[in-house]
Amino acid sequence: MNAQEAALDPSTWLKVESFLADYAHRLDDGLIDEWTGFFTEDATYQITTRENHEAGYPIGIMLCKGKGMMEDRVLALKTANVFEPHTYCHIVGRPDLKEASPGKLAARSNFVVYRTMEDGEARLFASGKYLDRIVVEGGRPRFRERRVLLDSRRIDVLLVYPL
Amino acid sequence: MNSPSFAATAAALTEPLDWPEEGVARVPFRVFSDAEIYALEQERIFRGPIWNFLCMEADVAKPGDVRTTWVGETPVVVTRDHDLELHAMINRCAHKGALVCLKQRENRESLTCVYHAWNYGLDGRLKTVAFRNGIKGKGGMPEDFDPSKHRLQPLRVATFCGLVFGTFSEETESLEEYLGAPMSKFLARNLGRPLKVLGVHSQMIHNNWKLYAENVRDSYHATLLHTFYTTFNVNRLDMDGGIILSDKKWHHISYTKRATLAAEKEYDSVHSSQFKSDLAGPELLKAWDEFEDGITHSIQTVFPTLVVHFTLNSLAVRYFVPRGVDKTELYWVFLGYERDDAEQQEMRVMQGNLTGAAGLVSLEDGCINSFVQRGTRASPEAEAFIEMGGKVAESNESSRATEASVRGFWHGYRNIMGFH
Numbered sequence: 403m404n405a406q407e408a409a410l411d412p413s414t415w416l417k418v419e420s421f422l423a424d425y426a427h428r429l430d431d432g433l434i435d436e437w438t439g440f441f442t443e444d445a446t447y448q449i450t451t452r453e454n455h456e457a458g459y460p461i462g463i464m465l466c467k468g469k470g471m472m473e474d475r476v477l478a479l480k481t482a483n484v485f486e487p488h489t490y491c492h493i494v495g496r497p498d499l500k501e502a503s504p505g506k507l508a509a510r511s512n513f514v515v516y517r518t519m520e521d522g523e524a525r526l527f528a529s530g531k532y533l534d535r536i537v538v539e540g541g542r543p544r545f546r547e548r549r550v551l552l553d554s555r556r557i558d559v560l561l562v563y564p565l
Numbered sequence: 566m567n568s569p570s571f572a573a574t575a576a577a578l579t580e581p582l583d584w585p586e587e588g589v590a591r592v593p594f595r596v597f598s599d600a601e602i603y604a605l606e607q608e609r610i611f612r613g614p615i616w617n618f619l620c621m622e623a624d625v626a627k628p629g630d631v632r633t634t635w636v637g638e639t640p641v642v643v644t645r646d647h648d649l650e651l652h653a654m655i656n657r658c659a660h661k662g663a664l665v666c667l668k669q670r671e672n673r674e675s676l677t678c679v680y681h682a683w684n685y686g687l688d689g690r691l692k693t694v695a696f697r698n699g700i701k702g703k704g705g706m707p708e709d710f711d712p713s714k715h716r717l718q719p720l721r722v723a724t725f726c727g728l729v730f731g732t733f734s735e736e737t738e739s740l741e742e743y744l745g746a747p748m749s750k751f752l753a754r755n756l757g758r759p760l761k762v763l764g765v766h767s768q769m770i771h772n773n774w775k776l777y778a779e780n781v782r783d784s785y786h787a788t789l790l791h792t793f794y795t796t797f798n799v800n801r802l803d804m805d806g807g808i809i810l811s812d813k814k815w816h817h818i819s820y821t822k823r824a825t826l827a828a829e830k831e832y833d834s835v836h837s838s839q840f841k842s843d844l845a846g847p848e849l850l851k852a853w854d855e856f857e858d859g860i861t862h863s864i865q866t867v868f869p870t871l872v873v874h875f876t877l878n879s880l881a882v883r884y885f886v887p888r889g890v891d892k893t894e895l896y897w898v899f900l901g902y903e904r905d906d907a908e909q910q911e912m913r914v915m916q917g918n919l920t921g922a923a924g925l926v927s928l929e930d931g932c933i934n935s936f937v938q939r940g941t942r943a944s945p946e947a948e949a950f951i952e953m954g955g956k957v958a959e960s961n962e963s964s965r966a967t968e969a970s971v972r973g974f975w976h977g978y979r980n981i982m983g984f985h
Contacts, residue, residue, distance in 0.1 A: 449923065454764050460910070461764025461899040461917040471846030471918075474797070475925075482796035484929045556767045556894065557922035560931030 611637025814973035815868030
């Protein structure tokens with residue numbers, strides 16, 4: 403943490419840590435309808451790869467600009483997209499939190515996600531890091547931006563549920 | 566070692582394959598899971614008289630650029646030397662056979678095998694051998710060792726519209742002849758100007774490579790499996806399109822045209838192909854009319870493993886690499902043009918959501934082929950029934966409710982494999 407960044411007060415820290423854990427737990431519990439509630443109206447959600455990120459390429463795996471596009475993703479996966487049913491288990495590392503200005507935080511945390519398919523196979527599906535911009539308004543954290551940077555360029559089978 | 570002539574080394578299968586008498590309207594399921602057939606394909610197709618897609622020319626734009634890739638299961642390295650010549654060779658040291666290049670992309674003065682430091686020029690010629698004269702007069706290579714007799718095994722290379730192709734066979738016709746005029750013309754429509762890479766990733770699909778080759782030629786399944794457009798009532802304003810097959814039926818183009826042509830308005834009605842839909846985030850489909858021919862969606866294949874799609878303004882090259890009889894890696898290279906302005910690039914970026922491993926209209930293809938793989942594995946003697954739109958493999962410029970391009974693929978496949 404550099405000198406310009408004020409120390410984060412412990413109650414905000416706890417609130418944000420619990421917010422980050424909650425996000426993963428809701429997805430892992432299949433509560434996909436609650437996913438968009440973690441974001442501000444104009445938030446950006448992107449899944450991309452380390453390779454694209456380092457090359458400065460704008461197209462990754464998934465990109466939603468605004469909650470509307472996230473809602474479309476959820477509706478699409480529930481009603482349009484065809485795929486073998488599966489569940490996720492996120493293991494998220496302890497976040498590195500920085501307060502850029504009052505109520506505005508930058509966070510980074512590492513993750514691995516195991517995916518269990520309908521046929522019973524459970525395998526490591528993704529590893530990487532979350533790069534987040536979080537706003538805390540009325541005591542409530544929300545993602546202003548969540549960038550999911552995958553270590554690998556390769557997706558096994560397909561990606562349909564957000565990470 | 567020279568590449569084997571396929572006629573001379575055509576090893577017979579332990580159990581011969583008799584193709585069903587219905588011809589291209591049937592496909593024996595055995596071809597998707599038989600390891601012997603898979604091995605024969607490596608020889609007759611990938612090392613045979615065809616042009617394989619290797620990489621984008623942008624990958625090897627500068628002198629010293631090195632890009633590793635594959636031709637079938639064979640690891641290949643593509644380089645650009647200091648005279649700007651392109652080279653492709655097997656990524657396998659002439660000494661012990663180790664991979665010489667390990668990174669997907671890098672820039673190097675020469676190529677050195679890490680095992681015993683054999684050093685090659687960017688053209689694959691052996692330059693130096695470590696300890697060739699031994700140490701303190703002991704050891705070293707024999708007197709008759711001739712470095713010019715050892716090199717990285719070369720492939721012939723040719724380029725077209727920013728795509729680099731390679732072939733192992735001296736018998737392969739020129740790339741121009743291989744593609745043919747109609748295919749070349751359409752590739753040039755889509756790729757014939759300075760390209761800009763916008764993103765890359767890959768997808769491991771658990772099926773034989775030919776199931777994806779069929780799938781991408783299958784215009785019958787598009788609106789049935791991929792229901793994103795209909796679910797969101799996307800008013801596509803499209804009329805039906807058509808199918809064009811190349812002379813040998815190896816390659817194909819499938820296209821859709823919008824119903825109302827307004828070619829003269831092409832450049833002053835940037836947003837005329839806006840779509841009405843129930844999308845909460847309609848920016849996803851924000852598009853502009855890019856070409857005067859009215860074609861809004863197209864997918865083109867070049868046998869065996871190259872695909873170019875242009876859906877609205879989303880342009881991408883896909884290529885797939887066999888990773889075993891029941892595994893295939895599908896690569897996506899999303900493209901724009903150097904000439905694009907910021908708004909146009911943004912539209913291509915948002916439409917990037919339609920395809921790829923998480924593509925709203927393509928993600929199903931990641932699993933559907935594995936459903937066929939799993940469904941057919943235990944029934945090698947049973948066969949697929951492919952009669953939508955007829956029993957022959959002919960172009961059809963009036964309908965896409967046809968499996969003509971799929972039959973075309975099998976026509977070409979049977980010929981090159983000698984399966985009659």
